[in-house]
Amino acid sequence: xxxxxxLLCLLFAVIAGRSNAQGPYVPTADNLAARQKFQxxxxxxxxxxGIYSILGxxxxxxxxxxxxxxxxxxxxxxxxxxxxxxxxxxxxAKKAGMKYITxxxxxxDGFSMFGTKMSPYxxxxxxxxxxxxxxxxxxxxxxxxxxxxxxxxxxxxxRPDYAFGSDIVDGKPVKGDxxxxxxxxxxxxxxxxxxxxxxxGIWFDGDWERTKVxxxxxxxxxxxxxxNPAILVGNNHHVAPKDGEDFQMFEKDLPGANTTGFAPxxxxxxLPLETCETINNSWGFNINDRSFKSSKQxxxxxxxxxxxxxNFLLNIGPMPNGKIQSEFTDTLAIVGAWVQKNGESxxxxxxxxxxxxxxxxxxxxxxxxxxHITTPQGEGYIFIPKVKEKVSKAVxxxxxxxxxxxxxxxxxxxxxxxxxxxxxxxxxxxxxx
Numbered sequence: 001x002x003x004x005x006x007l008l009c010l011l012f013a014v015i016a017g018r019s020n021a022q023g024p025y026v027p028t029a030d031n032l033a034a035r036q037k038f039q040x041x042x043x044x045x046x047x048x049x050g051i052y053s054i055l056g057x058x059x060x061x062x063x064x065x066x067x068x069x070x071x072x073x074x075x076x077x078x079x080x081x082x083x084x085x086x087x088x089x090x091x092x093a094k095k096a097g098m099k100y101i102t103x104x105x106x107x108x109d110g111f112s113m114f115g116t117k118m119s120p121y122x123x124x125x126x127x128x129x130x131x132x133x134x135x136x137x138x139x140x141x142x143x144x145x146x147x148x149x150x151x152x153x154x155x156x157x158x159r160p161d162y163a164f165g166s167d168i169v170d171g172k173p174v175k176g177d178x179x180x181x182x183x184x185x186x187x188x189x190x191x192x193x194x195x196x197x198x199x200x201g202i203w204f205d206g207d208w209e210r211t212k213v214x215x216x217x218x219x220x221x222x223x224x225x226x227x228n229p230a231i232l233v234g235n236n237h238h239v240a241p242k243d244g245e246d247f248q249m250f251e252k253d254l255p256g257a258n259t260t261g262f263a264p265x266x267x268x269x270x271l272p273l274e275t276c277e278t279i280n281n282s283w284g285f286n287i288n289d290r291s292f293k294s295s296k297q298x299x300x301x302x303x304x305x306x307x308x309x310x311n312f313l314l315n316i317g318p319m320p321n322g323k324i325q326s327e328f329t330d331t332l333a334i335v336g337a338w339v340q341k342n343g344e345s346x347x348x349x350x351x352x353x354x355x356x357x358x359x360x361x362x363x364x365x366x367x368x369x370x371x372h373i374t375t376p377q378g379e380g381y382i383f384i385p386k387v388k389e390k391v392s393k394a395v396x397x398x399x400x401x402x403x404x405x406x407x408x409x410x411x412x413x414x415x416x417x418x419x420x421x422x423x424x425x426x427x428x429x430x431x432x433x
Contacts, residue, residue: 025221025244030230034200035246038232039272040348041099041147042306043339046276046315047089048104048151048283051075051111051127053320059284062109062157069158076111076126084322086136090144092324096332097339099347100147102203102313105134105192107284110156114196118187133322135196142198149232150192150199154185154215155206164209171214182216186223193227200231203249207237208262217244234274238263247272255308273310277301279328285317292327295334296424302339302346303372303425307361309351338424345370345397345427354384360425370397371414371428373421380417387412389432397427405430 027035048059054075055061062072093101106112112122115132124132134150141148156162161184163176172178193199202224207215221233221244232246241248248271252260255273279298282289293301298314305312316328339346345363352362352369359382360374367389373382391412394403396419404415414428 025225027246028225028229031225031232031246034230034232035272038100038147038201038247038311039309039350042311042346042349043096043098043302044100044102044149044274044311044313045093045096045098046102046151046283046313047318048107048285048315049318050104050107050109050113050284051079052107052109053285053317054079056285056287056320058282058286058289059104059107059109059317061284072109073121073126073158076121076123077128079123079127079320080129081133081320081322082129084133084136084318086133086140089137089318089324090140090146092329092332093146094144096336097343098146098314100149100200101137101141102149102151102201103134103137104153105150106153106188107151108153108155108157108206110153110158112188114192116188116191118184118191138196138198147200148196148198149201149203150196151203151205152185152189152192153206154204155209156181159184168210168212171212173210173213178213182219186220189220189224190227193224193231199228201247202231202233204233204235204237207235217242221245232272236276238266240265240267241269241271245271247274249274249276249313250310251275252277254304255310273305273308274313275301275305275310276313276315278315279331282317283315285319290327292331295331295338298331298335299338299424300374302335303363303374304356304361306346306349306363307351307356307372342397342425342427345372345429353388354386357382357384367432369430369432371430373416373426373428374424376416376421376426381413381415383411383413385411387432391430391432393431395429397429398422403428 052059052061105114112119114134115124116122120126124130138148157164161177161180163173166173166175224231224233234247234249235245236249236251248269251262254275255268258264279293280289281291302312316324318324349363349365352364354362359377360372363370391405391407394405395401396403406413
């Protein structure tokens with residue numbers, strides 16, 4: 001009898017433990033709607049800007065040049081971006097055809113580009129500028145209908161409680177105060193979400209620096225979704241999505257590729273996807289980096305992402321005075337003109353079940369397939385394999401002219417001979433039933 005009672009007590013304890021445990025993340029209806037809108041937007045502006053911009057050698061300059069933290073911190077004393085204009089930045093993004101902005105609120109150097117109360121090491125208190133550019137940007141984005149996401153670094157090269165370089169034992173840095181650092185991050189994230197209007201996403205980075213530490217994502221992600229369930233959480237950790245995340249990102253690679261070597265085991269999940277890439281070879285302002293991508297390269301990146309069901313987040317590094325250099329504005333004006341003309345084949349579309357082909361990709365929307373011929377093969381036709389629907393009509397998106405096609409059991413032939421192919425992207429619009 002006693003044994004039976006003991007077993008019953010153990011069973012009830014297990015059941016009670018399961019009922020008290022936190023279950024897997026279940027996104028709210030508002031969050032699911034935000035994910036769909038995120039996928040519809042397709043094109044975003046990434047901005048890396050901080051006191052590192054003064055040195056003109058990228059955002060990793062402190063680490064790469066081995067600048068002591070106490071010396072590096074002096075940069076804040078003469079960071080005074082008097083030319084910053086939130087209205088100009090948002091107008092620049094809109095002209096380029098971008099629908100959202102992701103900006104660094106705090107990078108690996110630990111400097112906060114917003115008016116935080118959690119540390120004096122921020123742009124309002126530590127610089128002669130004494131203003132909060134992220135508040136101005138948030139207000140302007142809300143006014144102009146541009147969504148705002150905040151990049152937030154998990155990694156910190158300077159804070160003693162993070163203890164950069166420390167060994168990790170039992171999920172914590174030996175030399176730091178991990179509980180203190182986690183609380184600091186949670187407090188800052190609370191500020192960003194509750195003080196700044198219209199924030200739609202948090203973009204984490206730096207997880208890869210400590211793969212054996214306990215990042216307390218259940219607490220951090222849970223806090224974010226408690227403060228605003230619709231906010232989208234993403235993490236640039238280069239592995240499969242973790243519980244509590246709302247979109248999956250790929251750094252400098254199209255989904256499924258690993259040309260960088262960052263993500264050998266990163267499989268494509270079921271969440272909305274996003275690729276981030278630089279307009280030259282640098283994230284932060286680099287005065288010597290003139291490896292500027294052409295408008296054609298940028299358009300092809302956008303199209304190839306859309307064809308893989310992903311967004312394209314293109315990065316610029318503004319100058320330390322707050323201006324965006326002319327090489328960026330000139331190129332993205334050309335991109336914007338293309339997007340304005342061809343946007344129906346990008347915005348609101350999804351990737352096709354037809355995989356990328358040697359000639360290009362396909363985007364889809366309702367009963368339309370947009371065939372993007374970015375790399376003509378010189379054969380007078382392209383072949384689309386295994387098309388499930390019946391194609392009733394094919395026209396050029398640019399002018400509505402009829403395009404000849406033939407549908408067979410194995411797929412659809414689109415005949416390109418006689419067509420004037422666009423040097424950037426010839427888009428054939430297929431109506432399907």
